Amino acid sequence: MYEDGVDWIDEKEYEKGERIGEIKKGMATETPIGAEIYKTKEKSPVLILEYNGISKRYLIQTGE
Helix, strand or coil, X not given: CEEXXXXXXXXXXXXXXXXEEECCCCCCCCCCCCCEEEEECCCCCEEEEEECCEEEEEEECCCC
């Protein structure tokens, strides 16, 4: 599960790292198909998604 709009993620500087994939049909409800997924260069629970010139950060949620 992923969450966007987390204040501390937007306040911290993250550098885009390795591309790890892209959104395909059925993978996400709000993110467009073809959005590219990147890790951060820093060790973090954050992914960076880019599409149409827009970059968004998502917190990877684990557990309950």
